[in-house]
Amino acid sequence: MAYTVVGSLTQTIPRILSQDEQYYPISDEGKQLIDSLSNKVALLRGFLDGSKKEKASKEEAEEEGMSLETRIREAANRAEDIMEHFMYEHLKVVRSKAVVERTDILYDFRELQIVLKEINSIAEEVERIQPEISGHPTILLSETEAPIIDTVTVGLEKHDVASHACPNKDPLKMALMDEDLSFSLLKQKVFPNTELKPEMNEIAWDVAKNCGGLPLAIVLIAGILFTAERTVISWGKIAEDVKDAVEKDDKFGQRIALSYTHLPLLLRPCFLYMGGFPEDHEIRISKIFKLWIAEGFVKDENEAEGYLNSLVRRNMPTITAFKSNGKFKTCNIHDLVREMSKSKAIDENYERRMSIGHPDLTGLARGYASTLRSVICFQPNDSSLRSLRKFKLLRVLDVVDTDAYSLPTTVFDLFHLRYLAFGCPMEVPSAISRLQNLRTLIIRPTKRSRKYSTDEVCLPLEIWMMPLLTHLVSFFDLLPNPEGAASALKELLTLSVVKKLICTKEMMKLIWNVKKLAITYFGDKYQEDYQLKNLVILSQLEKLTLFVMKGSLLQVKAKPVFPETLKKLTLSGWRFPWEDMKAIAALPQLQVLKLRDHAFEGDTWDTNEECGDEDYEEAEVNLFLELKYLLIEESDLENWVTEKRHFPALERLVLKGCGKLNEIPNDIGDISGLKLIEVDRFNEPLLKCVYEIQKEQDGYARVLRVRQL
Incomplete structure (x- = not known):
């Protein structure tokens, strides 16, 4: 825990120095004090990293090391608390347009001087002994060394x-x-x-x-x-x-x-x-990643x-579930391991920084409001949210399950907030732009929000004034037209579940760096051209979901043009003709394709027609080169004409709700990398066909699994 706090402090120090001109003036003496702190913290971090020099006995080293780690943890915690409280309080003064006096600034750093004396004492002790702690290496596995788990056999x-x-x-x-x-x-x-x-x-x-x-x-x-x-x-x-x-x-x-x-x-x-x-x-793995960040x-x-x-x-x-691309989707912690974790958190004074699932924020505020960095609630009540004004140092606030109709206005004074998730039947106020350090904004529907919200609720125009915003997930809000008053959200990587996005060239240039995009359209309310041809401008886009509810869009206007960077594509409700699949088949990096709720319509899908050559046997095939996962769900497809060479990388095929499809080509079974075919248990003719393909492959000593859905 000492290592974590020191690491966090090394991030806070440059942040307070880089933002002082904009939000709060710091005297030269104050800057010198912080610089001195920075130097000592670097020394302590080196010690915690496991610096090894000569020393007396191993047992003494371990004992001294643990004592020093405790002192380092407490001192670093105090130093960071002081600086972040300073940033919070003085920003409030600036925003209230009050005069900031130099004497006020100097006074606020007197407590930091006291902590620095303790840190200097610790640093002298570290320099004296530099113990060879028997600790643990900090070298981690690289991404290429992921645990080997066969996702299709789970x-x-x-x-x-x-x-x-x-x-x-x-x-x-x-x-x-x-x-x-x-x-x-x-x-x-x-x-x-x-x-x-x-x-x-x-x-x-x-x-x-x-x-x-x-x-x-x-x-x-x-x-x-x-x-x-x-x-x-x-x-x-x-x-x-x-x-x-x-x-x-x-x-x-x-x-x-x-x-x-x-x-x-x-x-x-x-x-x-x-x-x-x-x-x-x-x-959810995606959630825990955002929280760690x-x-x-x-x-x-x-x-x-x-x-x-x-x-x-x-x-x-x-690991309890996998994504279609084979990566981890969800996990849990065994009860006994969880109890051990809670015990260690108490031993290392970790609960002063994190609260997950606490039922009463008011009670929590009495003990830890001045130090908590994370508050994640699962069943808070309306009144408990009023205590949020006391949690001045919060970096993470998740109150998705709140019963409140709105968030307290004091939430938008939480200057250090980096992750905000809530679920309220309300419009997001323009004050959201005051959270200049916010990276993740998640607005999820609750039962109450689904009852009271409408399709026309918009995010505020000020959403374009949040330069560090990285993930924006909004389940019932529209992204506002920038109206020429916006700057590009250069850090935005995720824009998910927004409604009726009009993909103008101007809009696409403002979110040009996005990697994950999900949009919902409403076919029965079609009024204009959504300009989906401009999706091709998103040169970093890897995951795209286009969902149509309640009827089809006009295909002439709505036909998208996909960037070649796509790795995952999900289409639902579009009712495109199967001949339009040619553009998707040619995407060079596409690994996952999900076709849901009549994404394509028609009785026959013939991939030979996508080769662009009448002589199918001699044609050079460049179809679905990297596709590993294919899902067809809720389709009127009756005939699928294809060859193994058209899906050379396919590993998993899922056919669900395809009641008219009685068979698939035997050639599918000859795809060398195919490991699993999943079929709706109610489609008996298709099941029989797939089991015959499996039986044939068994004769070739290949393992092809079949799962009934």
Whole structure:
């Protein structure tokens, strides 16, 4: 936790210095004080990174190191609190157009001088001993080293040994296993296809035995072994830790806690954040990434993905669902691991910065309002939101499930807010632009909002005045016409679920960097040309969803032109003729294609017609070159004429609600990478056809799975 706070402080210091000219003047003395703090913090971060110099004994080093870490954590917390309170209070003064006196500025930094004395004392201690702590490496797995999980087989096969030992039960809550089964489970998780040297094999046996037959303990310790260096010294140290845990406490908790003890410092706050979610809560991966970024744990989603992969390799979160592109969609934390996480959060004073699921914000404000950075509510009431004015340092505020009709106006004074999610039947006020540090804005519908909101609710024009906005998700608001008073949202990567977006050239140039775009149109209210041909201007776009409700748009005006950068395309309700598929088939990077609710209409889809050559056998085929996932859902398709060469990369085919489609070409089964075909269980003729294709492939010693939906 000390590492996390120091890392956060290193981000806050340049922020206060870079923004002082705009929001608050800082005296030369104040700047010198902050510069001095910055230098000392850099030294402390180097110490926490694991700087190794000569010292006395290892045991003394560990003891001194833990004491210093606690002092560093407390001092860094105080320093950051002081500076962020200063920024908040003086911004309020500026906004109220009051006069800011230099004496006020100097006075506010006197408390920081006191903290700096403590930090100087700690720094002197660090420079004196520079202990060789036995800590943990901070090198993380790269994105290319993601956990190897076969996404298409999840839920199909009997992610093991434990389930065989005790069928029909949760393998992580089953009765105790004997030593043979314990070792088998450990082997499966750590080295399933490798024979170890005798000395390494002996260590693995010792580890399995000392887990006491507890499957969850075995899985978590396996995660430690899997990510550790595969040497006798490294594994031997882990085996000693497991043995020590058994000797100190024969209960389960000590052995579970080892997974945290061996966790790299950079991963600890990410894990504690996940552990704060309620019991049995399905955590959306995309959400947790945004929260980590808002808190400053990671710089972007690529780094967040690497961190998550590292945690998954350690079996600390459990992946519960996958996206169509094979990436993780949701996860959860086992109850016992969650309890361990909560305990560690208390030990490391982490609850002063984060509150997830607290039922009473008013009570929370009495204890932690001056220090909390994250408040995520699941069942708050209207009155509790009034206490938000006290949470001056918030970076994350999620009150999607609030019963309120509107957010308190004081929310828009939360200068440090980076992530705001709410669900209210109201128009977003123009004051939203006061949140100049906001990166993520999510407006989700609640039962009340669905009842009272209309299709014509607009986001304020001031939304164009938020230069750091990165993710905008609005389920019932329209994006306003910029009216020439806007600047480009250069940082915007996600613009999702907006309604009736008119894709003028001017609009596209204002969101030119967006990577994910989702738009809803209403066919029965068609009044104008939505200029979808200009989508091609979005040269960074990777994911596009175009959804039509209540009838078809006029195809002549509404026909989109897609940028070649698209990797995922979802179309719903458009009723395009199948011959229009040619433009989609030619997209060179398209990996996922979802066709829902009569996206295309007509009884025959012949991909040969998309080759552009009468001699199909000799034509050079450039169709769906990278497509791995194809979904056709709710379609009147009767005949699908195609060849394996038209889908060379296809891995997963889903046919749902295609009641008129009785068969697919046998050639589909010959696609070398195809792993899974999913078919609606009520379409018996199509099921029969698919099973015949599967049977034929079995004869070629290929594994092609079929799943009934």
